[in-house]
Amino acid sequence: MVQTPTSPDNQTLPLNLPSSIGLYVTQEQFAVLSAVNRDVKLEKTPQGELIVNPPTGWETGERNLSLTGQLDRWYEENEDLGKAFDSSTGFILPNGANRSPDASWVSQERWDTLTPEQKGTFANICPDFVVELRSSSDRVESLQAKMVEYIDNGARLGWLLNPQQRRVEIYRLGLTVEVLENPDSLSGEDVLPGFVLNLRRVWG
Numbered sequence: 001m002v003q004t005p006t007s008p009d010n011q012t013l014p015l016n017l018p019s020s021i022g023l024y025v026t027q028e029q030f031a032v033l034s035a036v037n038r039d040v041k042l043e044k045t046p047q048g049e050l051i052v053n054p055p056t057g058w059e060t061g062e063r064n065l066s067l068t069g070q071l072d073r074w075y076e077e078n079e080d081l082g083k084a085f086d087s088s089t090g091f092i093l094p095n096g097a098n099r100s101p102d103a104s105w106v107s108q109e110r111w112d113t114l115t116p117e118q119k120g121t122f123a124n125i126c127p128d129f130v131v132e133l134r135s136s137s138d139r140v141e142s143l144q145a146k147m148v149e150y151i152d153n154g155a156r157l158g159w160l161l162n163p164q165q166r167r168v169e170i171y172r173l174g175l176t177v178e179v180l181e182n183p184d185s186l187s188g189e190d191v192l193p194g195f196v197l198n199l200r201r202v203w204g
Contacts, residue, residue, distance in 0.1 A: 024048030030098055031121060034090070041088070044098040053100075059204060060135040063163060066201040067133060068103050074188070074195040075105070081193075082107040082128070090122040093153040098122060099146065101130040105192060126153040129191050133202070134162045147171045157191040166203050 025033065030044050041053040056064065068086045075084035087102045104127035111125070118124040130150045132143050140162065147158050151171050158171035166182040180186075182203075188195030 025050050027092065027096075027098075034121075041100055042098070043090070043100055046093075046095040046097045048096075056135055059163075060133065063161075063202050063204060064102055064133055067131060067161070067197070070197055071103050071105070071195070074192065078192075078194070080108065082109075083111055085127070091126060092122045092124045093126045093149070095149070095153055097149065097153075099150070101127065101150070102133045103131040105129040126150060126155050128154075128156045129188070130155050130158045132158075132160050134160070134164065136164065144169070157189060159186060159197075161199075161202060163203055168199075 025044060025048050030042070030050070033050070034042050039055075041055075043051040043053065045051065064087060071084050082105055084105045085101075085103070087100060089104065090098050090100045091104070092098055106123075106125060106127045110128065111119075111123075114123060114125060127150075130147075132146060134140065134143055143160055147160050147169065148171070150158050151173055155171070156173045160169040160171070162168070168180040168183055168186060170178040170180065170186075172178075183199060185199055186197040188197075
């Protein structure tokens, strides 16, 4: 099943589907689709359902720039700890899903265990740290399910940022979800030591 993409102004976006693609896609087919649809952010569920994410509106784009910019500044000072990635990066999770968090980080220790083949176009790993930033068109329930999926597949820390309500849900391995109302900042805790996200520009 293909979820039809729409842009922020509700205009349908084109998606190039080779004739060999059916209702559900394999990893190989997903790689082909991603290669021929570089302007569209694609994800895949563990069952092979293709999810098409349209480009974001300017507000979400600005917020995501602040998020990734702050993570990048921390990453530049802590490169020996691991690798940071932006929203265009896809990962193959252990359950077979292809996901692209809005921001993510993988510890160097775990990254070094991957073979060159596992570090292919889409690395076969779930990041240690993931962030999902809700846009006005996103359903909270879908993002919450994605956050649970990340934790179930090996993420140690995850943030679901909801600018519309100025709410943060913090997901941690083995713990219940913590909800913060209108926080000013977030700590990377022991996963990203020393990283503090200033939420003022993210909230807008």
